[in-house]
Amino acid sequence: MRIIGGSARGTRLSTFSGLDVRPTPDRVREAVFSILFSRMGRFEDKKILDLYAGSGAMALEALSRGAATATLVERDPKAIRLIETNARTCRLSDSIHIMRADVGRALRRMDDAPPFDLIFLDPPYGRGLAASALELIDQQGLLAQNGIVCVECDRKEDIPQQSGALSLVDSRRYGLTAVHFFVHTEQGED
Numbered sequence: 001m002r003i004i005g006g007s008a009r010g011t012r013l014s015t016f017s018g019l020d021v022r023p024t025p026d027r028v029r030e031a032v033f034s035i036l037f038s039r040m041g042r043f044e045d046k047k048i049l050d051l052y053a054g055s056g057a058m059a060l061e062a063l064s065r066g067a068a069t070a071t072l073v074e075r076d077p078k079a080i081r082l083i084e085t086n087a088r089t090c091r092l093s094d095s096i097h098i099m100r101a102d103v104g105r106a107l108r109r110m111d112d113a114p115p116f117d118l119i120f121l122d123p124p125y126g127r128g129l130a131a132s133a134l135e136l137i138d139q140q141g142l143l144a145q146n147g148i149v150c151v152e153c154d155r156k157e158d159i160p161q162q163s164g165a166l167s168l169v170d171s172r173r174y175g176l177t178a179v180h181f182f183v184h185t186e187q188g189e190d
Helices: 026-040 057-064 077-089 103-108 129-139
Strands: 047-051 069-074 096-100 116-121 143-154 166-174 177-184
Touching (some): 026 166, 047 057, 057 096, 069 103, 103 129, 116 129, 129 166
Antiparallel strands (some): 143 177, 166 177
């Protein structure tokens, strides 16, 4: 696993064998960032939220491409150490903030957080966690008006077309993985 583009391009990321982390494969990450670039343009000055961050690969990829900051939410201490190692390797440690917490609790505590431009949501497969996280993202007002929520899940998982003010605007399949893109309803209707 490596960083695909930007300042840390080609940097190899660490992962643990046996850790319950399912990193997004390079080819899927490359496709996702291509789609995001076509929808958002450049990543400069963007604020990122990475939920169920795992190895931190998605947030680190966005930072490598110019995003300003990334908040990563992960509850597993081994995964947090992995994120810290990967951030140091990529020379991006100063741009990250790690919250060691359950995603639901972390989202509920973000009442005063300014909205994020890009939110990655990659919960463990087969537990139906994506829909409840989308609800909380909407309720807490965590997505900036022109932002995108990128949900990665098992291709068989039921994903709502609408979650409050968030609308599904695109879905892609990559093997057993599906990636869904949500925006504010007003954006989805044009």
